[in-house]
Amino acid sequence: MTPQPGGPARDVSRETARDDVSRETWSEAGEPAWPEPAAIDTPIGAEAERAVRLLHAAAKGTLPRPERQRVFTIANQKGGVGKTTTAVNVAAALALQGLNTLVIDLDPQGNASTALGIEHRPGTPSSYEVLIGEIPLRDALQRSPHSDRLYCVPATIDLAGAEIELVSMVAREGRLRSALASLTDYNFDYVFIDCPPSLGLLTINAFVAAPEVLIPIQCEYYALEGVGQLMRTIEMVKAHLNPQLDVTTVILTMYDGRTKLADQVASDVRAHFGDKVLRTVIPRSVKVSEAPGYGMTILGYDPGSRGAMSYLDASREIAERRQ
Numbered sequence: 001m002t003p004q005p006g007g008p009a010r011d012v013s014r015e016t017a018r019d020d021v022s023r024e025t026w027s028e029a030g031e032p033a034w035p036e037p038a039a040i041d042t043p044i045g046a047e048a049e050r051a052v053r054l055l056h057a058a059a060k061g062t063l064p065r066p067e068r069q070r071v072f073t074i075a076n077q078k079g080g081v082g083k084t085t086t087a088v089n090v091a092a093a094l095a096l097q098g099l100n101t102l103v104i105d106l107d108p109q110g111n112a113s114t115a116l117g118i119e120h121r122p123g124t125p126s127s128y129e130v131l132i133g134e135i136p137l138r139d140a141l142q143r144s145p146h147s148d149r150l151y152c153v154p155a156t157i158d159l160a161g162a163e164i165e166l167v168s169m170v171a172r173e174g175r176l177r178s179a180l181a182s183l184t185d186y187n188f189d190y191v192f193i194d195c196p197p198s199l200g201l202l203t204i205n206a207f208v209a210a211p212e213v214l215i216p217i218q219c220e221y222y223a224l225e226g227v228g229q230l231m232r233t234i235e236m237v238k239a240h241l242n243p244q245l246d247v248t249t250v251i252l253t254m255y256d257g258r259t260k261l262a263d264q265v266a267s268d269v270r271a272h273f274g275d276k277v278l279r280t281v282i283p284r285s286v287k288v289s290e291a292p293g294y295g296m297t298i299l300g301y302d303p304g305s306r307g308a309m310s311y312l313d314a315s316r317e318i319a320e321r322r323q
């Protein structure tokens with residue numbers, strides 16, 4: 001049987017943090033005795049020091065548990081804006097800080113499954129079988145190889161046919177919601193649903209299943225293009241299928257501080273969405289884009305990097321700004 005999150009699992013994150021530094025760097029009190037930043041004069045040294053700090057701080061698990069489970073749909077029909085990267089890295093950051101977290105991959109591309117190192121070859125029990133009602137959601141759960149508290153329902157290529165198959169099905173828009181509601185024996189604090197770049201039935205199922213929408217916006221030309229259509233779809237779902245639906249969070253991704261454009265986009269998005277926009281901005285970083293190639297999140301691949309720091313900060317903001 002698959003072990004449940006929140007069970008008597010070992011606190012691997014804490015052990016990992018300790019394993020990453022040599023014994024001499026830990027004082028008797030069990031606290032790391034790293035040198036002051038001024039004493040670290042190489043970029044690699046500074047990055048290693050940040051990694052130790054990050055893992056140590058995260059392993060303390062200081063984040064508050066939400067009063068009840070929070071379910072987020074991560075959506076933007078614009079392709080390549082950072083939906084999947086945000087889903088897996090925010091989820092991994094929350095798991096690292098002690099919260100039980102589930103990512104549901106609802107994109108036939110299966111990018112979230114890849115990034116979490118989760119098996120998703122054709123034939124693997126996946127979100128497709130869950131949506132068409134062949135299996136309960138618990139039968140498609142896989143635990144991340146990198147964290148005891150991070151789970152994933154993978155997507156296989158079979159999901160590509162689901163948009164069409166769902167059309168003729170009963171309660172076609174509410175199938176993910178029902179599947180999630182029947183997952184009573186697991187204790188997930190956060191659920192993130194990673195959507196494909198479209199506003200078809202897969203994304204509608206995600207909107208019906210989640211009270212909260214998180215919209216990633218890339219700091220590039222045409223950043224707000226299509227946002228009007230996205231908001232109209234959300235309003236339509238809210239009016240007819242899920243009155244609780246609300247855009248609670250907007251995150252700016254792939255920010256390049258060297259360009260004026262990025263600042264312009266960021267201020268346009270803040271003017272449009274107000275305080276829904278996280279203060280934390282995710283920088284453009286090669287390491288963030290490399291991590292999925294190793295089946296890892298940025299927090300596992302390079303915990304000292306700016307990308308890891310920013311996703312950790314974003315996860316804290318999400319956890320602290322609304323319960």
Ligand SMILES: Nc1ncnc2c1ncn2[C@@H]1O[C@H](COP(=O)(O)OP(=O)(O)OP(=O)(O)O)[C@@H](O)[C@H]1O
Nearest residue numbers: 079080081082083084085197254283284285288289
């Ligand atoms: N902060 C970042 N810095 C650099 N590259 C990034 C960053 N975030 C995402 N990327 C890269 O940009 C590409 C698109 O990101 P991602 O797959 O997360 O977007 P998406 O919105 O999920 O795309 P799709 O619409 O295809 O599902 C990927 O190659 C990803 O690795």
Ligand SMILES: [Mg+2]
Nearest residue numbers: 083084107111
């Ligand atoms: Mg994606």
